Structure formats: C-alpha cells, structure tokens
Amino acid sequence: MKEVQEILALAIPQPAMSDQLQLVEQDQVSVPDCLDFTLQRFSYEAALPVEDVAMVVYQPAKRGHAAAIELRYCVAGNKYCKNPGCTDQLCVEGKKGECNEKAPSVDLITVRFQPSFIQSLQKGSTTVSFLEMQSRKPFVKTIQPCTKSKSVLETMVHHNYEGMLKNIFLQSKALELLLFSSDQFIQNDTDERYGCRFLTQMEDREKIEKARAILLEQLDSPVTIRDLARRVAMNECYLKKGFKAMYGTTIYDYFQKERMEKAKGLLYEKGMSVSEVAMLMGYSCISHFSTAFKKHTGLKPCELLLR
Known part of the structure; x- marks a missing residue:
C-alpha cells in the first residue's frame, strides 16, 4: 500500500530494513458520518532505527465536497504481548513494557475524517483555522507526534470497548489527535521537516x-x-x-x-x-x-x- 510505504520511508530511512517488518495485527473501524480508523501492527526481530513520525494529509474542497483531512502516524518502541490470551496483570493494566511476553512493534495508525464531518466542525466559525487551510492544492505536512498525541494513540490501540462504545471512544480520541495536530501544524508551519x-x-x-x-x-x-x-x-x-x-x-x-x-x-x-x-x-x-x-x-x- 502506497501510504504505508510513504510513512515507513520516513520512519525507517534505510529502505532495506523495512523488509524485516512482519504484519501481525490489523484493525479497521468505520464510524458512520465521522471517520475511518485503521491500525496495522508490525513486529520485527532485529533492532530497527525507527523514528516516530506523523503526517497531515490534506485534500482541498472541490465540486461541492468539503475538504478532507487524514492523520497518519508511525509509532515505534512500544512493547506488546505476543499472547492474545495473556492474563499478566501488567499487560492488562497497559504496562506492556513490563509484560513477561512482550515483543517490539511498529504501529501504523491512520485516521481519515470524512469531508462531511470536517464541514460540520467548521459551521459557525468566524475565524480561519487549521481546518480551513486556504489551499487549492493537496499537500502533506510531516510533523513529530507530541507526547500528548502518542499517549492518545496508545489508548486507541489498547482498549476494551466494543460496538457503539468503541465508535464513541475512537471518535473522541480522534478529535484529540486533530486538536494536538492543529497546534503542532500552526507552530511548525515555517519549520519544514525536510528543509524543502x-x-x-x-x-x-x-x-x-x-x-x-x-x-x-x-x-x-x-x-x-x-x-x-x-x-x-x-x-x-x-x-x-x-x-x-x-x-x-x-x-x-x-x-x-x-x-x-x-x-x-x-x-x-x-x-x-x-x-x-x-x-x-x-x-x-x-x-x-x-x-x-x-x-x-x-x-x-x-x-x-x-x-
């Protein structure tokens, strides 16, 4: 998948090393009229020089459709239990780094907000904001995920909600990510990651x-x-x-x-x-x-x- 390769190329500068990744878990959730959430978890044997990376992908409004915003994250360094039926109390409490059956992983998380939802957030606003990026061209902005964002991502991939409660939970956390990304986007707008x-x-x-x-x-x-x-x-x-x-x-x-x-x-x-x-x-x-x-x-x- 092109999006996966693109963010992995940023997180793992040496392309050959990304071949060591093994897909071990995948989850896709669509919250009606709100967002699409995707999680891909990769494991690896040898130590990899992985850097946490976040991307804001923007598609401008066109032909009567509202602008679309997608948040992509590659977060490494977390330890996840190899055993899905693990009852280790440390693992259950979220302290996966101390779990006896831990394994290193790289998590790729994508949150795509549906255009109609973005449009609903803009209603009644009298100021130009991050969500109204007055650009007629699609673009990608790369930022470093802040501590607050990584904390939210951790809860999004490690929770016990199901059904409607899962949708509500993911929607609330996705909005937090959008808020934190907005802060970073505005603060770092003149400080391009690549210098280009x-x-x-x-x-x-x-x-x-x-x-x-x-x-x-x-x-x-x-x-x-x-x-x-x-x-x-x-x-x-x-x-x-x-x-x-x-x-x-x-x-x-x-x-x-x-x-x-x-x-x-x-x-x-x-x-x-x-x-x-x-x-x-x-x-x-x-x-x-x-x-x-x-x-x-x-x-x-x-x-x-x-x-």
Whole structure:
C-alpha cells in the first residue's frame, strides 16, 4: 500500500530494513458520518532505527465536497504481548513494557475524517483555522507526534470497548489527535521537516516517489539525473534536493545501494556466477562490478560465494 510505504520511508530511512517488518495485527473501524480508523501492527526481530513520525494529509474542497483531512502516524518502541490470551496483570493494566511476553512493534495508525464531518466542525466559525487551510492544492505536512498525541494513540490501540462504545471512544480520541495536530501544524508551519518547502506539496512528493520507482525498475540500466528529472517533469536541482530530503541519501548512492543488494541476492540466494551477475547489473567489466560490490558489502563477490 502506497501510504504505508510513504510513512515507513520516513520512519525507517534505510529502505532495506523495512523488509524485516512482519504484519501481525490489523484493525479497521468505520464510524458512520465521522471517520475511518485503521491500525496495522508490525513486529520485527532485529533492532530497527525507527523514528516516530506523523503526517497531515490534506485534500482541498472541490465540486461541492468539503475538504478532507487524514492523520497518519508511525509509532515505534512500544512493547506488546505476543499472547492474545495473556492474563499478566501488567499487560492488562497497559504496562506492556513490563509484560513477561512482550515483543517490539511498529504501529501504523491512520485516521481519515470524512469531508462531511470536517464541514460540520467548521459551521459557525468566524475565524480561519487549521481546518480551513486556504489551499487549492493537496499537500502533506510531516510533523513529530507530541507526547500528548502518542499517549492518545496508545489508548486507541489498547482498549476494551466494543460496538457503539468503541465508535464513541475512537471518535473522541480522534478529535484529540486533530486538536494536538492543529497546534503542532500552526507552530511548525515555517519549520519544514525536510528543509524543502516544496515537499509539502503532494504532487512534488509523488514526482520524487516516481523517480525512486524508476531507479528500482532499472537497477540493471543506470539512468542519468537529467533523464530522470525529465521523466518525472521536475527541475534537476529540486529532484536532487528533494530525493535526499525524503530518503536520506543522494540519488546515486541510493541507486548503487539497491543495485548491490540485488546483486547480493543473485549471488547468495540464486547461486549465479560473478560474471552472470555483473552482466545482469549492466557492468561490462567484472573488475568494476567487484570494486563496487566490495565498497557496498565489504566483501568481494567471490568471497560471498564461499560463505
């Protein structure tokens, strides 16, 4: 799912590490005429450098429809019990970090407010607020979830309500999240997370995501930055700056890293020869491939095959 990959790319700067995540729990709740709530919980074995991230996704009003707002969160560091039938009192009381059957997790939580609900909140208001973001273009704003927001998220994913009471509970907590996000959005509006103001526009972020997809599709055929910029219809300077801001590395370094990771899989898992892999990766000279491979992995291709 595109939304999941987008926020994971922010929370886990090293793309290859997100492959270690295992989906262990999923929950979807639709509160009529109000909101849609989604929870995806991932577990992982090895320690991951995960950063808590929040995103405000805004779609402007159009064709008689009110503006739509979506809040996305990636929260890591919580410990959840592996046993769904656990009766450990610490776990029951919410002290999951001390539960005897705990496991690390990454929670992806999405709250999408329905346009009609947002419109109802705006009725009677005489001032311009966060909910009225006078923008005609869709955009994404990335913020750090505050302590209050993380506390609310914790209760949203760990409660005992069912049926109508669950809907009421989620609605009340979602409004708290909207309130806290509003405070942060206004306070941090001039302090862009990436240092690239143009990245708040969804269409520009999508162009950079498209550039990344092109690189991954052509690991065996290097593409120049000029050609890449032309294919995604973006200025070269913006593309280079935006790519590094979103993925934490240059276009070339990202391409080489993913290229060598693919080569590593072909050598180690598929059992292909060094010359075969070098040719598949677009190298006309085996020594050049070997040098690039060692720079990335610390081993020569032949040394990997001996392991």
